[in-house]
Amino acid sequence: xxxxxxGIGKLExxxxxxxxxxxxxxxxxxxxPPVKAKMPHSNKVCDSLRDAIxxxxxxxxMTVSFHHHLRGGDNLVFEAIKILAELGIKDITLAASSLTTxxxxxxxxxxxxxxxxxxxxxxxxxxxxxxxxxxxxxxxxIHSHGGRVRSVHTGKIKIDLAILAASSSDIEGxxxxxxxxxxxxxxxxxxxxxxxxxxVIVVTDNIVDYPCVPQSVTQNYIxxxxxxxxxxxxxxxxxxxxxxxKAPMDLQIARLAAQVIExxxxxxxxxxxxxxxxGASLAVAKYIRKIMKQRTIKGxxxxxxxxxxxxxxxxxxxxxxxxxxxxxxxxxxxxxxDNPYHIEIPAxxxxxxxxxxxMTNKLDIVVLGALEIDTNFNVNVITGSEGxxxxxxxxxxxxxSGANLTVVVCPSFRGRIPIVKEKVHTIVTxxxxxxxxxxxxxxxxxxxxxxxxxxxxxxxxxxKDIVDLAKEVELITGKAKPIEILDRIVGVxxxxxxxxxxxxxxxxx
Amino acid sequence: MLYIPGNNPAMLQQxxxxxxxxxxxxxEDAVALNQKDAAxxxxxxxxxxxxxxxxxxxxRVNHIDTPFGLEDLKQIVPLQPNAIRLPKxxxxxxxxxxxxxxxxxxxxxxxxHDVMNVHVMIETALGVQNVYDxxxxxxxIDAISIGGQDLAADMQLVKANxxxxxxxxxxxxxxxxxxxxxxxxxxxxxxxxNEDGLREEAExxxxxxxxxKAIINPRxxxxxxxxxxxxxxxxxxxxxxxxxxxxxxxxxxGVFAVxxxxxxAPVVQxxxxxxxxxxxxxxxx
Numbered sequence: 001x002x003x004x005x006x007g008i009g010k011l012e013x014x015x016x017x018x019x020x021x022x023x024x025x026x027x028x029x030x031x032x033p034p035v036k037a038k039m040p041h042s043n044k045v046c047d048s049l050r051d052a053i054x055x056x057x058x059x060x061x062m063t064v065s066f067h068h069h070l071r072g073g074d075n076l077v078f079e080a081i082k083i084l085a086e087l088g089i090k091d092i093t094l095a096a097s098s099l100t101t102x103x104x105x106x107x108x109x110x111x112x113x114x115x116x117x118x119x120x121x122x123x124x125x126x127x128x129x130x131x132x133x134x135x136x137x138x139x140x141x142i143h144s145h146g147g148r149v150r151s152v153h154t155g156k157i158k159i160d161l162a163i164l165a166a167s168s169s170d171i172e173g174x175x176x177x178x179x180x181x182x183x184x185x186x187x188x189x190x191x192x193x194x195x196x197x198x199x200v201i202v203v204t205d206n207i208v209d210y211p212c213v214p215q216s217v218t219q220n221y222i223x224x225x226x227x228x229x230x231x232x233x234x235x236x237x238x239x240x241x242x243x244x245x246k247a248p249m250d251l252q253i254a255r256l257a258a259q260v261i262e263x264x265x266x267x268x269x270x271x272x273x274x275x276x277x278x279g280a281s282l283a284v285a286k287y288i289r290k291i292m293k294q295r296t297i298k299g300x301x302x303x304x305x306x307x308x309x310x311x312x313x314x315x316x317x318x319x320x321x322x323x324x325x326x327x328x329x330x331x332x333x334x335x336x337x338d339n340p341y342h343i344e345i346p347a348x349x350x351x352x353x354x355x356x357x358x359m360t361n362k363l364d365i366v367v368l369g370a371l372e373i374d375t376n377f378n379v380n381v382i383t384g385s386e387g388x389x390x391x392x393x394x395x396x397x398x399x400x401s402g403a404n405l406t407v408v409v410c411p412s413f414r415g416r417i418p419i420v421k422e423k424v425h426t427i428v429t430x431x432x433x434x435x436x437x438x439x440x441x442x443x444x445x446x447x448x449x450x451x452x453x454x455x456x457x458x459x460x461x462x463x464k465d466i467v468d469l470a471k472e473v474e475l476i477t478g479k480a481k482p483i484e485i486l487d488r489i490v491g492v493x494x495x496x497x498x499x500x501x502x503x504x505x506x507x508x509x
Numbered sequence: 510m511l512y513i514p515g516n517n518p519a520m521l522q523q524x525x526x527x528x529x530x531x532x533x534x535x536x537e538d539a540v541a542l543n544q545k546d547a548a549x550x551x552x553x554x555x556x557x558x559x560x561x562x563x564x565x566x567x568x569r570v571n572h573i574d575t576p577f578g579l580e581d582l583k584q585i586v587p588l589q590p591n592a593i594r595l596p597k598x599x600x601x602x603x604x605x606x607x608x609x610x611x612x613x614x615x616x617x618x619x620x621x622h623d624v625m626n627v628h629v630m631i632e633t634a635l636g637v638q639n640v641y642d643x644x645x646x647x648x649x650i651d652a653i654s655i656g657g658q659d660l661a662a663d664m665q666l667v668k669a670n671x672x673x674x675x676x677x678x679x680x681x682x683x684x685x686x687x688x689x690x691x692x693x694x695x696x697x698x699x700x701x702x703n704e705d706g707l708r709e710e711a712e713x714x715x716x717x718x719x720x721x722k723a724i725i726n727p728r729x730x731x732x733x734x735x736x737x738x739x740x741x742x743x744x745x746x747x748x749x750x751x752x753x754x755x756x757x758x759x760x761x762x763g764v765f766a767v768x769x770x771x772x773x774a775p776v777v778q779x780x781x782x783x784x785x786x787x788x789x790x791x792x793x794x
Contacts, residue, residue: 246728248728251728252526255528440527441526476522
């Protein structure tokens with residue numbers, strides 16, 4: 001890893017999950033948020049997004065930020081970048097909390113110099129492919145959800161303009177995602193942008209009478225308000241209710257993971273819990289729910305990305321509360337509105353490592369996925385088997401570092417591609433944060449977690465050495481050809497504390 | 510026992526990871542006519558190269574009177590899976606003829622006759638009538654099973670899902686199996702989305718005396734295993750009976766009471782069966 005990189009500056013190498021944090025006081029300083037003023041009764045409402053962007057006085061080299069709460073239905077990023085490009089703005093740093101396949105249409109602006117750098121927790125689709133192919137002049141930065149907040153607080157990301165979608169807003173910019181025709185739930189990732197951006201535009205398709213309640217972002221931070229016909233594709237924004245997978249492989253892995261959790265020693269009254277929204281990860285919740293009912297266990301809180309399945313568990317009294325930084329389906333919005341124990345939290349409270357205790361630090365059990373995991377338990381959730389960027393760091397390293405029990409669930413191979421292997425292509429979460437891997441072909445406990453291994457063995461759960469599992473997988477799939485890469489570094493992966501845990505090289509086509 | 514279509518490489522590869530006791534690699538009804546050769550080749554290769562550790566592997570071949578049956582036997586028998594499953598067996602002559610072919614192939618390959626077991630499927634009214642004679646024909650027949658879908662078709666039942674029409678056949682087949690002291694497996698439950706229906710049917714056929722149930726989707730394994738696995742309460746009760754039996758036996762008492770209920774030899778036998786299913790070592794009690 002180089003000590004410095006053009007477009008990024010000095011790289012501070014990762015030296016351990018807690019090496020930096022355990023000092024307590026950080027050398028970085030919090031930058032002051034902008035100081036702004038408005039005249040009494042001034043009008044924030046703009047005729048169009050274009051009008052609002054022009055009023056924000058955009059300049060070359062600016063940083064523009066967005067949240068990704070509109071999920072796959074987001075059209076705002078494209079609309080805003082298109083306007084900026086039409087205005088001739090160049091050299092933009094795009095600081096979106098995450099980029100998905102919904103953002104594929106902005107690819108041309110990577111190529112014409114409109115956007116020259118990216119900060120995001122995840123990048124997928126055509127963008128991820130193009131970035132790995134070296135389309136961007138400056139290296140992109142992958143950060144965790146908590147790491148993004150840390151970057152903004154410390155001035156590593158200096159947002160000039162935040163453009164924040166809301167499903168409802170009043171004319172002063174008090175806004176929420178909890179109601180309106182395009183309701184999407186929590187706006188947890190948007191809070192930091194509203195506080196720190198030099199200028200903030202709230203974009204909504206539903207202006208409500210003053211005051212908008214509840215308020216995820218508040219008027220004292222908002223410069224302009226825009227009413228548009230649509231903030232995106234409603235079918236993909238308000239995507240209904242998340243269902244538990246029916247895929248037998250995911251269910252089998254989830255069943256095994258639930259057994260591990262049950263006998264880990266962590267599944268006790270008052271435990272806190274986080275699972276992902278898809279595949280085996282969410283399916284674990286199904287089995288944990290059953291065990292909690294059988295053993296009459298009541299948990300403390302559900303954290304993180306929240307699904308309607310989590311809401312059901314809250315309503316059944318299995319947990320006391322939900323802390324919601326991001327809602328994964330539309331069904332969550334009603335709960336967020338109606339249940340005082342379903343609490344929206346900003347990303348900093350959720351996972352920022354640079355404060356006196358984010359909520360991931362209070363996690364007991366987290367279940368996470370992986371694109372790859374190596375024999376040292378290092379996890380890759382960002383690059384795919386061909387070296388393209390096709391995933392998200394998200395809250396992976398944040399929750400893994402905080403939880404007492406971090407369970408990674410994934411198949412041992414997908415198609416003919418080994419997932420459990422000797423070395424991952426990109427490290428996002430260090431192996432020291434992972435306690436146990438659960439695959440369909442075996443359960444592997446991190447050798448550092450001797451007590452966990454003993455607990456599982458006492459319960460008759462057979463475990464396997466991860467090196468043996470990797471060999472077993474290789475016998476089935478054959479040895480995968482290494483991804484061919486060039487020397488040029490196209491991206492860096494920040495650990496949550498701002499150190500660089502890995503770099504991403506340009507792939508050889 | 511989980512059915513896996515013989516022409517599905519991914520399922521054949523992953524079949525053993527779901528927790529089924531047995532895998533039924535199917536060359537028959539789950540495989541389309543134009544895929545029969547491909548399935549046979551694929552299953553043959555899988556048997557050679559994939560480890561199905563922890564699962565008993567049975568291959569269901571096509572009936573010998575179809576264009577595919579003999580070739581299936583020629584390819585599969587030399588590989589000696591745990592068992593070979595013969596569909597739509599109806600008469601004693603038929604089973605005799607098929608087992609002769611199997612043993613002829615084994616002789617040609619220098620293989621013994623007592624390693625690979627034979628499972629017989631009863632799927633027609635005639636088969637039900639002859640089931641006892643078929644089941645007792647050979648000591649290598651260690652299980653019989655009912656094929657509910659084909660039997661319902663043979664009986665010209667319009668509505669078969671409630672199991673009423675095949676109830677007599679189920680009981681007849683169980684009785685034949687018990688008389689021969691071999692295993693007996695129930696037919697598949699086709700509505701994979703209906704977990705409650707599956708549970709109800711599994712509980713019913715367990716009461717009839719079936720040893721297990723065929724399933725068509727890994728999602729059905731958990732329910733069937735739950736039904737057929739003795740509960741903690743059942744295990745504790747069985748252990749209590751067996752321990753009391755051992756105590757009383759030493760004193761020469763054959764009939765005694767546990768928790769106010771009479772216990773004699775058949776009750777002890779059932780308790781031992783529960784402990785066996787729960788994998789509890791009687792010596793350790």
